Amino acid sequence: MDSVVEAPVLAVLADPTRARIIQLIRDAEGGRAMVSRLAEQLGLRQPTVSHHMAALHAEGLVVREPEGRRVWYSISPDEADRVTALLGAPALAAEEPDWDRVVDDLAARYHGVFSRETIARYLTDSRDLLAARGPAPLLASRSAAFTTARLDDLHSLEQPAGTPSVLFVCVQNAGRSQLAAGILRQLAGDQVIVRTAGSAPAAEVRSVIVTALDEIGVTLGGEFPKPLTDEAVRAADIVVTMGCGDACPIYPGRRYLDWDLADPVGQPMSVIRAIRDDIYRRVRTLLEELVGTPGP
Template structure:
């Protein structure tokens, strides 16, 4: 255990410990027959560590850790062949995972429904989703306010059929055999809702085109 991880473990409150225990129980039931308790706990606690050094709302940490661990375990199950349902998997990456990649994820999930899977991540995850991005997406009836900035992990990248990068440059991970696209789109950080709208609309156009290329019918 690293010094940072050891300090984080010492600072976990009793309520957080109970919440993590409950999360581990839920994940163990969800992945029963695929991954054992030790693997579940390792992914859960490493996911917790990812957020504990930066998160500003400690009470949400166990929930964020559970959501991120679930995504990582689902990705690992795909990589290892435990779960293959034929649906394409797309990963959207940008620098802070707070604007462009979150809007792309929002459009993709909204339009693809259950016909495809999408995740997002950042090379330097921010603290919260860009408020202007949230407002601009809400104008289209898409709520991304419950999303959260997060890093990418090897299993998440390896599970993707398509990796779309937006501004993370050389920091973006590269794995052989994976399709990569780079979308040259302005960063909405610090912009007003009015200035984010053209960025949002460009992202929607590109997401719709990607869905068409993947033969995934847009549900809206």
């Protein structure tokens, strides 16, 4: 994205009436509204609202949908994400997740491996853990993903696959551990199982971390901050702690490494890049020890 291109959208929404119109359309039934109804809601004359609509339409923020002699306006799908960022998520857009359905789907996936009861218990526990610090984004899908990682770890304890596994643990699971995990996945592919956790997980991986990874071609994938759980530690061959040493339970038979790294929180991009490259070198050495991957 380019800040020069984006500027007009900001300018249009800096007008409180236009920002309110966008909000009303977005929250209207079916996500669309007519000028007559908007005028009523705003207490403005129809020609005034039509004037605002023309400006919003010219900026590409709304799309027109004629129906006979009337015209519906809705948010341009291309701008929906920006509108959400500006106005916050719509109050009633997302339905309450259907948790039973999630359990059914995971029960199909783990048929013959885990019972429906075990899956339901882990899903509830994972949801509670992710929501423990307040409203959590994408709670249902992340709870399900957290559950599958935990069940896979449990399964690997019973039937070890022989693939080495590494668990990276930092405080927020939003910076150092995500950098390390992304880099190891990039270098190792499916030769190593990679997990992450935090002793006090944040709500979201910071966008500066996503950028720092992208600069070296590494994707965050669908990763998100999550707390440390018992089976994650038990399933790991190597546990790498970064600034959270004491929070990590010690089990025999695992190798523990403590990496002394600066905390990227609140640092400018240049420092974050230096931390990333420090982590890169350590991950590369670790991988060479694990699977003997040669240097470039």
